[in-house]
Amino acid sequence: MSAVAFGASFATMVAGYLIGTLVCHRLVARRGLQQTVCVGAALQAVAGLTMAALVASGVHVPASIVAPMFFYGVAHGMIQPPAQAGAMAPFPHSAGAATALMGFVMMVTAALVGFWIGASYDGTMVPLAFTICAASLASALVAFTVVRRHGDVAAHG
Numbered sequence: 001m002s003a004v005a006f007g008a009s010f011a012t013m014v015a016g017y018l019i020g021t022l023v024c025h026r027l028v029a030r031r032g033l034q035q036t037v038c039v040g041a042a043l044q045a046v047a048g049l050t051m052a053a054l055v056a057s058g059v060h061v062p063a064s065i066v067a068p069m070f071f072y073g074v075a076h077g078m079i080q081p082p083a084q085a086g087a088m089a090p091f092p093h094s095a096g097a098a099t100a101l102m103g104f105v106m107m108v109t110a111a112l113v114g115f116w117i118g119a120s121y122d123g124t125m126v127p128l129a130f131t132i133c134a135a136s137l138a139s140a141l142v143a144f145t146v147v148r149r150h151g152d153v154a155a156h157g
Contacts, residue, residue: 001062009066016070020077033082034147040078041136041143047071048136055129065125072132079139086147 001009020040027036051068087102088095113131120127 016073
């Protein structure tokens, strides 16, 4: 893939994230943080499963990664802002520390996943697709259990 094509592909995911944050803004106002996170997590799981299914079925073209990553980006834009608010809500006097800790955990997790992708790379799309799928399913599991049970920030306010 050329540098220009890679840049356009990466921009697609970024555009998805931007669209997701706009959707998030409207959805939070109508449905609240918990439901917004659950909707985003469901979309993220569908995107991850779609990517894994395409790659597992032998569809090894850039679009089999780029198209699901667009929707993964939309979903991330719907999940990350409410998750940030939810991380701060129980700690109003330490919101900066709570935000910093969440950012630290996100960056460490991203570094570990990046290391895993690099170490498991075998010249195919399989490690990336299956890792994205696993991460999206883990996100959905957390959203539909922990966030649904303990994610009511109004109870902390």
